[in-house]
Amino acid sequence: MFFLKKAENWFVWIFFPLALLLPLFLEQNEFYVNKLTSVVIFAMFVMSLDYLVGRCGMITLGHSMFYGLGGYLFIMIAPEYEAVNFWVYTFYICVIAALIALVVGVIVLRTSGIYMIMITLAIAQMCFYFFSDSVEFGGNDGLFIFTKPDTSLFGLSFFNLDDPMHFYYFCLLSLFNCLVFWKVVTGSRFGRIMEAVKDNPARTTALGYNVFLFRLISYCMASALAAYAGYLFALQYGYVNPSMMSWQTSGTALVMSILGGMGSLYGAILGTVVYEGLHYTFEHLTQHWLLLMGSMIIAMVMLFKSGLAGVIDNLVERRK
Amino acid sequence: MKKHTSLLTLASALIVSLAGWSAPTAAADKPIKVGVMLPFSGVYAALGDAGRNGMKLALEQHADKLHGRNIEFIEMDTEARPDRAPEIATSLMSQKKADFIIGPVHSGVAMGMLKVLRNKKPVVIIPNAGANAATGPWCAPNVFRTSFSAWQPSYPMGKAALDKGYKKVVTMSWNYGFGKESLAAFEESFKAGGGKVLKKIMVPFPKTEFQSYITDIASLKPDAVFVFFAGGGAVKFVKDYNAMGLSGKIPLLGSGFLTEGTLTAQGDAAEGVITGLHYADGLDNPANHAFRADYEKAFGKPADLYAVQGYDTGLLIAMAVDQLKGNISDQGKLIQTMESLTIPSPRGDFTFSRAHNPIQTIYLRTVENGENRVIGVAAEALEDPARGCKMK
Amino acid sequence: MDFAIFLVQLLNGLQYGLLLFLIASGLTLVFGVMGILNLAHGSMYMVGAYLVWYFFQLTDQFLLSALISAALALGLGVLIEKTLIHRLYKRNHLDQVLLTIGMIFVFNALQSILWGDDPLGVPVPELLSGSIHLTELVEYPVYRLFVAALCLLLAGALYLVINRTRIGMLIRAGESNREMVECLGVNINQLYTLVFGAGVMLAALAGVVAAPMISIVPGMGEHVLITCFVVVVIGGMGSIKGAFVAALLVGVVDTFASVLVPGVSSMIVYILMAVILLIKPEGLFSSQK
Known part of the structure; x- marks a missing residue:
């Protein structure tokens, strides 16, 4: 299988069955399913960031741009009052996002480290202000999506986007596919070269590989999947807003990814679930939830050397 | 030793984060549920605080008009983040089964919230956000506003x-x-x-x-x-x-x-x-004088506009419940009652327009x-x- | 735009730039010497402003409040370094990012608990409350000129400390080769504590002197943080000189852009940064190799 490491295997076998069954045990109302859905969607976004940062060593603080673009691209290219085909537009959005990433990547990949963080931030901020200042895209107040796409494939309809339960399972499946996709990528020859690029770009170049090209392809893939997550988020409630692209969104995703264990991929799911869970609990506990949240983050970073995934790794591997 | 502490922290983090999901929400003897979605952190926090204080003051003062029904507040921090608005609105509507949903301050949050709540069961009362659209193109029977349009x-x-x-x-x-x-x-x-x-x-x-x-x-x-x-x-x-x-x-x-x-x-x-x-601190009318004195006494600082709007939101709820003798289960009747009310606000009496915005x-x-x-x-x-x- | 107005705008830009420099200098100093990316730097600016407001309410003395606040900020910086940052030197940058984001949350919460959420203001000190006529309509407040002068003075002082004193020598040595400095028997831990404390104090000091000119509100730290990072990156991470030039550049460009090209003024500093990084990927005066 793709999940070679023991800890990873454990996690996949516990998380996905649990996530499959969870809606059956939760109180039967729209909220829980919707909440789980948004966590699952965000985990996809975090995972694409996790690949970039943890596996390619490209730290970006502008990834939210693609997340937001996923939603806005749909509004830009789809007719307002006509149901379009979900799969076709998924394809369009991912391809357009990848093309945008290609152009942006050529610019940002000239830099590295902190400079790359800042230049990605700069480009994302420009994009944020473009939508936030715009008149035709609803400006700061955002826009509604009135007609959700139709999901039939070759005339067969599998599920209904308006049913929260259907949508949840679809997103969960997408998350699983994303995880498999990234595992395949990292396990392939391409992934191994990427690993070499991350550890020692100079030597990889000397071996005759075009480091820039490898980085660029990785950047495009991660951006396309981030846009896919953003597209799903926009469809969930039928609402897009520039705050999806704010640097705080990138920052939160980065926090989740580091919390989960940078580069472990499944840690992205772990980080997102734990962060969202803590957030949910604390905000129901007190108005000053920020204090608890902040303290918890500080405590975790002080105690866990490589995130939550690191802790699980330790536990599982030790029991061998 | 280090390992144990880290294990403990991990365990507590997991437990805490899971515990929240399964918190029971059963209602005992049917209080009126008022869901509040206002910003309590960040730039708009002061506005959120004042609005909530005003509303609570009104509902406490008119507790006798509620025909024995208690008020249960469910407060959610919107952080003034529009992208979270639909989620919080769904939570208050479906999970907490709120009868009334009060909020928000920020116009962007209002749009995200209305996307979910228009033409649904809870009655929405906007105590601040002034986006024209909320009582314009996106107006809905179950959406009222006690503040103003831009x-x-x-x-x-x-x-x-x-x-x-x-x-x-x-x-x-x-x-x-x-x-x-x-x-x-x-x-x-x-x-x-x-x-x-x-x-x-x-x-x-x-x-x-x-x-x-x-x-x-x-x-x-x-x-x-x-x-x-x-x-x-x-x-x-x-x-x-x-x-x-x-x-x-x-x-x-x-x-x-x-x-x-x-x-x-x-x-x-x-x-x-x-x-x-639509308001001034020094307005010379009895309702305003009484309100300002009570507010200062209760919260230790002078009232402002946002407190007034919150107060009127509370009044609106209390008066509607009073007229319906505590039975607000029929949404159509509730909306009709609210439409017909004249609110004796500190800003002077006001009524609602056809789009449910104050005529003031x-x-x-x-x-x-x-x-x-x-x-x-x-x-x-x-x-x-x-x-x-x-x-x- | 006539010439007099042009000069006033230039003054506006320089004054804004100088204040930006004061905030950014601590950030770049800490990064240059310790390699720490302190995202909570903006929170320190906020803490400075709130502290001076608080002590002003108690004492009614601006200067005294300013001194107390600066001293407390130094203490706070030392405390944070000793208890938290200290343990993370061997970890990667991303763990530091996570830690300092956690700190932002905590500081924002404490601000809300201790001082509430209403916008607050501190009056301009009596002695400096006058203003100078520049054109028939426009006056320039003395306090703002004073702040500009103070920032210049501090920039000069920083320059002297780093280039002419023993501590400055150690700082420069630490920047280029920290292992070597350690081998030479210098207590690098103490140096780090001192530098981090100084960085926090500079940010807080900026908050203190800005307090009479701004509104003290929740979230003021994050807003300034991003602009500061832009300044530091344009100047070259770790370079005080670079931060100075970049701050003035950002101040002036932002000021003129907001009047001349309002359509892109929201993006102008980011465009500026992107362009500079494309030409010089390491910033104007990078001290990192």
Whole structure:
């Protein structure tokens, strides 16, 4: 299988069955399913960031741009009052996002480290202000999506986007596919070269590989999947807003990814679930939830050397 | 040892994060559930606090009118983040089964919230967010507003400026929905009366470095300046305007939020600023005097506009429940009752328009000795045109 | 734009730039010497402003309040370094990012609990409350000129300390080769504590002197943080000189752009940064190799 490491295997076998069954045990109302859905969607976004940062060593603080673009691209290219085909537009959005990433990547990949963080931030901020200042895209107040796409494939309809339960399972499946996709990528020859690029770009170049090209392809893939997550988020409630692209969104995703264990991929799911869970609990506990949240983050970073995934790794591997 | 602590922290993090998911929500003997979605952290936190305080005060004072039903508050922090609004709204509606949902402050959050709540079971009462659309194109039977539309406080100011003899003005605000709508409303009446807008300055939100813009205004030498800013930005703008020596030379007009809840921080800089709003601290009516005294006693600080709007939201709920003798299960009846009410607000009595926005008087006020003093009425019983609203 | 107005705008830009420098200098100093990316730097600016407001309410003395606040900020910086940052030197940058984001949350919460959420203001000190006529309409407040002068003075002082004193020598040595400095028997831990404390104090000091000119509101730290990072990156991470030039550049460009090209003024500093990084990927005066 793709999940070679023991800890990873454990996690996949516990998380996905649990996530499959969870809606059956939760109180039967729209909220829980919707909440789980948004966590699952965000985990996809975090995972694409996790690949970039943890596996390619490209730290970006502008990834939210693609997340937001996923939603806005749909509004830009789809007719307002006509149901379009979900799969076709998924394809369009991912391809357009990848093309945008290609152009942006050529610019940002000239830099590295902190400079790359800042230049990605700069480009994302420009994009944020473009939508936030715009008149035709609803400006700061955002826009509604009135007609959700139709999901039939070759005339067969599998599920209904308006049913929260259907949508949840679809997103969960997408998350699983994303995880498999990234595992395949990292396990392939391409992934191994990427690993070499991350550890020692100079030597990889000397071996005759075009480091820039490898980085660029990785950047495009991660951006396309981030846009896919953003597209799903926009469809969930039928609402897009520039705050999806704010640097705080990138920052939160980065926090989740580091919390989960940078580069472990499944840690992205772990980080997102734990962060969202803590957030949910604390905000129901007190108005000053920020204090608890902040303290918890500080405590975790002080105690866990490589995130939550690191802790699980330790536990599982030790029991061998 | 280290391992144990880290294990413990991990375990507690997991338990805490899981515990939240399964918290029971069973209702005992059916209190009226009031879901509150206001910003309690970040830039708008002060507005959220005041609105909530006002509402609680009203519901405590009128506890006897609730026909024995208790009120249960469920408070959620919106963080003024529009992207979280649909989720929180769903939570209050489906998970907490709120009868009323109160919120928000921020117009963007209002849009995200209405997307989920329009034409649904809970009755939504907006205690601040002024986006015209909420009682315009997106109006709905179950959505009420106790505050204002962006159009309301600004529209009469165009005429007020002309009355004072100002023909050429510069307008300025943050470049976001509410600001744009405020300036548009001002221009509507100002241009209709033959006034000329020399320049419209849109400042990126939430930038507060205003000096260059103010210098620009000085170079244009208009008769007056009309601005929309609120909260911290309003404080900074008024201070900068004064510091650059323009106050007293080029009159400063504004939508009333410019000097609302900000006067202590603005200090002397705000003296003489003229604004239009549906409320003023010094309004001379018994309801206002009583409200201000009670509010100060209960919360230890003077009431502001946001507290008044929260208070009226509480009044609206209490009066509706009273008229229906505590039985609010029939949504149609509840909405009908609410539509018919006249709210004895500290701002003066008001009723609701067909789009459920207050029909209210806009006062002309000027700042004197650190207080908003009423100097006249800018528009009597002003009704928002509710453009695009299909409700009858 | 006539010439007098042009000069006033230039003054606006320089004054804004100088204040930016004061905030950014601590950030770049800490990064240059310790390699720590302190995202909570903006929170320190906020803490400075709130502290001076608080002590001003108690004492009614601006200077005294300013001194107390600066001293407390130094203490706070030392405390944070000793208890938290200290343990993370051997970890990667991302753990530091996570830690300092946690700190932002905590500081924002404490601000809300201790001082409430209303916008606050501090009056300009009596002695400096006058203003100077520049054109027939425009006046310039003395306090802002004073702040500009103070920032210049501090910039000069920082320059002297780093280039002319023993501590400065150690700082420069630490920047280029920290292992070597350690081998030479210098207590690098103490140096780090001192530098971090100084960084926090500079940010807080900026908050203190800015307090009479701004509105003290929740979230003011994050807003300034991003602009500061832009300044530091344009100047070259770790370079005080670079931060100075970049701050003035950002101040002036932002000021003129907001009047001349309002359509892109929200993006202008980011465009500036992107362009500079494309030409010089390491910033104007990078001290990192």
